[in-house]
């Protein structure tokens with residue numbers, strides 16, 4: 001491939017969704033741990049912190065559903081030539097990331113419903129449809145916690161893969177980046193000769 005060949009990329013929508021979701025997920029994981037350190041009294045601060053986490057988590061669920069739909073309708077560009085095991089590892093990691101990013105917010109939401117506390121979306125209470133149930137709540141909390149460890153391991157593997165490709169200087173990273181506008185150099189005017 002020469003410098004003049006266009007890099008085959010994910011669509012602009014896929015790229016924007018990737019980076020918005022990546023930033024929110026990293027913040028959400030950090031916040032998920034930190035918020036539990038806030039003392040229960042005085043009341044209010046801890047509940048507010050939990051509600052921010054729940055609201056952003058629900059936004060992530062919606063974004064992931066849009067992203068999944070987009071992904072199913074738009075085939076990603078073919079990978080550059082690389083060993084078969086690397087291709088399999090990359091696509092296995094991507095599928096597992098999608099699964100975790102759907103399971104986590106769903107488990108968080110269901111656990112919150114069965115906790116008996118109202119789920120507030122940026123201050124607006126979402127109608128409760130379930131009764132308080134400690135067994136279901138504990139099961140969902142366990143899923144939420146276990147998935148968070150799997151997600152952190154997957155993100156570490158994924159970012160390590162990205163760094164590996166960056167160091168190799170191949171074009172994998174630019175596939176998940178917006179195309180830069182190319183400035184088209186005007187052609188030098190031809191010399192007008194008597195024969196023209």
Ligand code: HEM
Pocket residue numbers: 025028029030032033036050053054055056057058060061101104105106107108109110111112119140141142144145146148
């Ligand atoms: C992709 C979205 C989400 C991510 C990455 C995420 C991440 C985390 C992490 C890392 C923790 C700390 C570990 C743990 O105790 O489980 C946590 C805790 C928690 N999360 Fe989430 N979360 C997400 C979505 C949600 C949603 C949508 C809700 C509820 C509507 C929610 C409710 C909670 C609650 C209540 C806790 C405290 C622990 C518990 O009671 O289970 N999360 N979250």
Ligand code: HEM
Pocket residue numbers: 018021022023025026071076079090094097098155158159162163172173174175176
């Ligand atoms: C520095 C951080 C990151 C870099 C450099 C990066 C880079 C990339 C690149 C280059 C691809 C395309 C790989 C290919 O062509 O096969 C990709 C795909 C993907 N990334 Fe990331 N990523 C980062 C963080 C994240 C995070 C935090 C998440 C999860 C929250 C994530 C989730 C995904 C998923 C699910 C795909 C597959 C996209 C698809 O095929 O639909 N990435 N990433």
